[in-house]
Amino acid sequence: xxxxxxxxxxxxxxxxxxxxxxxxxxxxxxxxxxxxxxxxxxxxxxxxxxxxxxxxxxxxxxxxxxxxxxxxxxxxxxxxxxxxxxxxxxxxxxxxxxxxxxxxxxxxxxxxxxxxxxxxxxxxxxxxxxxxxxxxxxxxxxxxxxxxxxxxxxxxxxxxxxxxxxxxxxxxxxxxxxxxxxxxxxxxxxxx
Amino acid sequence: xxxxxxxxxxxxxxxxxxxxxxxxxxxxxxxxxxxxxxxxxxxxxxxxxxxxxxxxxxxxxxxxxxxxxxxxxxxxxxxxxxxxxxxxxxxxxxxxxxxxxxxxxxxxxxxxxxxxxxxxxxxxxxxxxxxxxxxxxxxxxxxxxxxxxxxxxxxxxxxxxxxxxxxxxxxxxxxxxxxxxxxxxxxxxxxxxxxxxxxxxxxxxxxxxxxxxxxxxxxxxxxxxxxxxxxxxxxxxxxxxxxxxxxxxxx
Numbered sequence: 001x002x003x004x005x006x007x008x009x010x011x012x013x014x015x016x017x018x019x020x021x022x023x024x025x026x027x028x029x030x031x032x033x034x035x036x037x038x039x040x041x042x043x044x045x046x047x048x049x050x051x052x053x054x055x056x057x058x059x060x061x062x063x064x065x066x067x068x069x070x071x072x073x074x075x076x077x078x079x080x081x082x083x084x085x086x087x088x089x090x091x092x093x094x095x096x097x098x099x100x101x102x103x104x105x106x107x108x109x110x111x112x113x114x115x116x117x118x119x120x121x122x123x124x125x126x127x128x129x130x131x132x133x134x135x136x137x138x139x140x141x142x143x144x145x146x147x148x149x150x151x152x153x154x155x156x157x158x159x160x161x162x163x164x165x166x167x168x169x170x171x172x173x174x175x176x177x178x179x180x181x182x183x184x185x186x187x188x189x190x191x192x
Numbered sequence: 193x194x195x196x197x198x199x200x201x202x203x204x205x206x207x208x209x210x211x212x213x214x215x216x217x218x219x220x221x222x223x224x225x226x227x228x229x230x231x232x233x234x235x236x237x238x239x240x241x242x243x244x245x246x247x248x249x250x251x252x253x254x255x256x257x258x259x260x261x262x263x264x265x266x267x268x269x270x271x272x273x274x275x276x277x278x279x280x281x282x283x284x285x286x287x288x289x290x291x292x293x294x295x296x297x298x299x300x301x302x303x304x305x306x307x308x309x310x311x312x313x314x315x316x317x318x319x320x321x322x323x324x325x326x327x328x329x330x331x332x333x334x335x336x337x338x339x340x341x342x343x344x345x346x347x348x349x350x351x352x353x354x355x356x357x358x359x360x361x362x363x364x365x366x367x368x369x370x371x372x373x374x375x376x377x378x379x380x381x382x383x384x385x386x387x388x389x390x391x392x393x394x395x396x397x398x399x400x401x402x403x404x405x406x407x408x409x410x411x412x413x414x415x416x417x418x419x420x421x422x423x424x425x426x427x428x429x430x431x432x433x434x435x436x437x438x439x440x441x442x443x
Contacts (some may be wrong), residue, residue, distance in 0.1 A: 013288040017263045046314045106387050109195075109412065111315060111358065113389050115442040116194045117236055134195065134442040136268060138315040138358075155194055177268045177290065179232065 002026040002190065003038035005065070007055045011046045011176070015075065017188060019178035030059045040190060041068055043170075045077030049101070049141070050089030052077055066096050071192045074170030079163060080141055082170050088141050097163050097170070099143045104156050111140040112155045118173070123150035123164050125171075127188045133181045135161070136175035143172065193438045196406045197237035197413035198427055199391065200420040203228060204243045204273070207253045224257060225264050231420070232267045235429040237442060239265070240293065240361075240415060243273030251280075255287050262288020270318050276301075281308050285316060293361060295320040296334045297350075299341060301441065302355055309356025318391070319357040321348060323378075324365040330378060337365050346382060353386045361415065363393040371397025371419070381408035391415050399425060399433045406439050 004015055006028040019026045019042075026042070027034060035041055041064065045052055056062045065072070065082075074082045081093045086101035093101070104110045117132040135153075142159035145152055153161040153172070162171045169189060175182035203210040208222045217366050228239050241261065243414050251274075258271055271284050272293030281292050298305050322333045323345040330345035349360050362382060364375035374392045383390045389412035392405040396416035405411045419425045431441045432437050 008411060011290075013286060014290065017288055018266070020263060021266065046315065109387050109389055111388070112194065113315070113359065114194050114197050114412070137194075138268075159359065174268075179266050185227060 001034075001040050002040050003035050003059065004028050004042045004044060005035065006030050007052070007059055007061060011174070012074070014174070014176045015042055015044045018182070022183065022187060022190070024190070030061060031083065032060070032064050035064060035068065038070060040070055040192070041072045043072060043074040043078040043082070044083060046073065046138075047077055048088060049080055049086040049091040049093065052081055053091050053093065056081070058093065058095075059131065062094060066094055069167060072168050073189045074168070075176070076139060076172060076174060079143060079160075079170035079172050081135050082163070082168060083143050086141060096168050097143070097148050097159065097165055099146055099148060099163065101141050101143050103141050107156050110156075112140055112142075113138050116153050116155055116173075118151045118153055118161045120152045121150070123162070123169075124192065125162065125164065125169055125185060125188050126151060127184075129181055129184055129188075135171075135175070135178040135181055135185075137173045139172060193440045195237070195442045196411070196434070197391075198235070198402070198430060198441070199238045199240055199413055199415040200231045200236050200427070201240040201242060201393075201415050201417045202419065202421075204241050204254070204257065205245045206250060207257045210244065217302060225260050228261055228265050228269070231427065232265055235431050235442070236267065236427055237413070238267060239269040241271050241295075243271065245273075251283075255283055258284055258287040259287050267407060272318070272320060276304070278304070278307050278311060281312060281316075285312060288402075289316075291316045291318050291358070293318040293320045295322065296389055299332060299334055299343065299354070301350065305352060305355040305357055309358070314356045314358040317356065317358045318361050319352050319359075320361040320363065321345065321352075322363045322365055322370075323374075325378070333365060337368075345378070346385060349382050351385065352389050357388060359389045359391060359412075361391040361393055367395030368393070370395055373397065373401040374405040374409055374411070374414065376404050376409035379405060379411050383410040383412075389413065399430050402430060403434060403437050406434070
C-alpha cells in the first residue's frame with residue numbers, strides 16, 4: 001500500500017492522479033497506523049511553511065514522519081518541511097535533513113516557475129533519467145546544497161533539486177507534473 | 193537553465209473544445225482531454241483551458257472535465273473562465289487544476305486575488321489582463337474586451353503583484369487575432385516593472401513572433417490558440433527554431 005500524507009496540502013489530487021497513471025491507487029491518510037504500515041509514503045505539499053507545520057502538528061504528524069522507516073518521498077513544500085528550518089515565516093521544520101531553506105534573492109523573477117534542468121544526478125531515484133533532464137518547478141524558497149544533495153538545479157544560485165538521507169527522499173520539483181521524466185522518477189521511487 | 197514556456201490555449205464550451213481544430217488523426221478532436229494529451233506529447237510546456245460557457249448550471253460539467261484532464265495530463269494546466277469566488281477556485285483545484293486564472297472578477301473585486309493567494313498560495317493564481325492601447329494609453333478591458341475600465345495596465349499589474357498574483361497573462365487586444373506579432377514593447381515594459389512571470393498573449397502568427405516576445409518582449413512564456421489548433425505552427429518545430437535562436441526551451 002502506497003500512502004499519501006493528507007494534511008490540507010494542496011497538490012494531493014495531482015500526486016494521486018500521477019500514481020493512478022502508473023496503475024496505482026494510493027491511500028490518502030493522516031492516520032498514524034496506516035502511515036506506519038504503508039510500503040511507501042509520499043509527503044506532498046503546496047502552500048506556506050508555517051501553516052503547513054501547524055497542520056502537521058495538529059495531526060501529530062511532526063513526530064511521526066521523522067520516525068518512518070520505509071521509503072518516504074517529500075515533494076516541493078514536503079522537501080522544505082523535511083529540512084531543519086525555513087526562512088518562510090521563520091519556521092522550524094521536521095529536521096530530517098540538516099539543511100536550511102532560504103528565500104531566493106530577487107535577482108531574477110521569483111517564484112521560480114517553469115521547466116528547468118537537473119544535474120549531478122547521484123541516486124537510484126534518477127535511474128534511467130539523463131543528466132540535464134527537464135522538470136517542472138514552482139517555488140520561492142530553496143534548500144541549500146550539501147552532503148545530502150542528490151541532484152542540483154541552478155536558478156539564481158545552485159540549490160538542492162533533491163535530497164536523500166537513509167530512507168528519506170525529497171524533490172523540490174513536481175514529478176507529478178514533469179511529463180515522462182517525472183513519471184520515471186516516481187516509478188523509481190516506487191521500486192526502491 | 194529556466195526555459196521559456198510555450199502554452200497552447202483551448203477554449204471550452206459545455207465540456208468540448210470550441211475552435212475548429214485541425215487534428216484529423218485524433219479520434220475526437222472536440223475532446224479537451226485528447227487534445228490536451230496530444231499537445232503535451234508534442235512538447236507543450238503547460239496548457240490553459242478557458243471555459244467560455246461559464247454559466248452557473250454548466251459549472252459541474254467543467255469540474256468533471258477538469259478531473260478528467262488532471263487524471264490524464266502529465267504537465268501543468270490552468271483553468272479560467274467565470275471564476276468569481278474562493279469557492280470556485282477551491283472546486284477547480286480540488287478537481288486537480290494546478291492553477292486558475294481570473295480576469296473580470298479581479299477588476300471588480302481586487303481582494304479576490306489576495307483571498308485566493310492567501311488560501312491556496314500565489315503559485316496557483318494567474319491573473320489574465322486584457323488591455324488595449326488607446327491613443328498611447330494602455331487601458332484594461334473587461335468581459336472579453338467588451339467593457340472599458342478606467343484602469344491603466346501598468347498600474348493594474350503592479351497592484352496585482354502586491355495582491356499576490358503568481359503570474360500575469362497579458363493579452364493585447366490591439367494584437368489579438370491579427371497574427372502580426374505580440375505587443376512586445378508593452379510586454380517588456382510590464383515585465384521590467386514586476387518580478388512575477390509575464391505570459392504574452394495575442395498576435396502569434398509565425399515562429400519569429402515567439403522569438404520576439406521572448407527577446408524584445410522579455411516574456412517568460414507565450415500563449416497562442418489558433419496557430420496551434422490549425423497546425424500553422426507545430427510546437428516541436430517552434431521549439432527547435434527557438435533553440436536554434438539561443439532561446440532556452442525544453443526539448
